[in-house]
Amino acid sequence: DALPIFDGGSYHSGTYFVNGTVWNNGNVPISGFDVSLSIIDPSNTQIYYSVETVGSVLMPGDGANVSFLPAWIISQPGQYRIRLRTVLLGDESPSNDEIEYMIQINGHDVGAIDIPNFTDGATYNSGTYQIDAVVKNFGNLQDNSVEVLCNVRDSVNAIVFTSIYTIPTINPGEEVAFTFATNWTTSIEDTYTIEVLTMLDNDYVSSNNL
Numbered sequence: 001d002a003l004p005i006f007d008g009g010s011y012h013s014g015t016y017f018v019n020g021t022v023w024n025n026g027n028v029p030i031s032g033f034d035v036s037l038s039i040i041d042p043s044n045t046q047i048y049y050s051v052e053t054v055g056s057v058l059m060p061g062d063g064a065n066v067s068f069l070p071a072w073i074i075s076q077p078g079q080y081r082i083r084l085r086t087v088l089l090g091d092e093s094p095s096n097d098e099i100e101y102m103i104q105i106n107g108h109d110v111g112a113i114d115i116p117n118f119t120d121g122a123t124y125n126s127g128t129y130q131i132d133a134v135v136k137n138f139g140n141l142q143d144n145s146v147e148v149l150c151n152v153r154d155s156v157n158a159i160v161f162t163s164i165y166t167i168p169t170i171n172p173g174e175e176v177a178f179t180f181a182t183n184w185t186t187s188i189e190d191t192y193t194i195e196v197l198t199m200l201d202n203d204y205v206s207s208n209n210l
Contacts, residue, residue: 013107015073020066020084024058026092031057033088037068042078077107077140108203109139110146110170112196116177128185131163133196134177137170144169147199150180155191 018037024030032055039048050068058064074080085098114134118124131150137143145166152161163180170176186192 010104010106011074013074013077013105015071017071018068018082020068021063022054022058022066022084022086023063024060025096027060029057029059030088031055033086035066036085036087038083038085039072040081040083042076042080048072074105074107076138077105077109079104104140106141107139108141108143108200110135110137110143110198110200110203112148112198113175115194115196118194126187126189128183130183131180131194131196132177133165133180134175135167135170135196135198136175137172140172142169142171143167143200146170148178149195149197149199151195151197152184153193153195154188160186160192 018039020035020037022035032053034051034053036049036051038046041047050070052066052068054064054066056064080103081100082103083098083100088097091097112133113136115132116134117130117132131152133148133150135146135148145168148165148167150161150163150165151159154160161182161184163182163184165178165180167176167178
């Protein structure tokens with residue numbers, strides 16, 4: 001009878017090599033059995049699966065460390081379920097073949113989600129415009145003094161306007177709406193792109209910054 005054990009806890013975003021321990025709780029030697037590792041993300045999707053074989057002989061009461069490959073690269077903060085399972089032919093106590101731990105992955109992640117006073121693809125007259133934006137904290141840690149950059153680019157990708165706004169504090173899950181202090185004035189007919197970019201140094205997910 002092989003019982004898998006895994007240490008749970010709280011971790012930061014990053015790359016991890018996951019190790020587990022299995023024990024022979026029976027009264028006869030065992031060997032040549034598989035141990036599987038499954039990882040389920042906060043959306044209840046299995047994002048990792050690996051199987052390793054314990055080839056050495058485990059005497060009754062002995063344990064063996066199992067290292068899983070490849071490394072687990074964490075894609076987002078949140079709660080993850082780590083599930084270890086042994087597959088032993090003739091296991092007489094299958095009720096303890098699986099164990100699951102919930103671990104917390106902590107991470108910083110803020111991103112721009114809207115520019116509410118402009119519509120993508122719309123046409124506007126020349127003039128002076130304020131630029132509003134909405135930023136969300138997608139992570140599970142509070143962030144302070146978050147700088148947000150606004151650039152306006154013309155049709156040849158030259159920056160014709162720039163402004164920076166600093167969000168004092170943004171809590172996990174919070175959305176913050178604000179207006180950049182400087183207005184954008186345009187008198188030249190052209191096609192313009194408005195970019196709003198969060199600039200958080202330790203942001204783990206950069207794909208949603210813009």
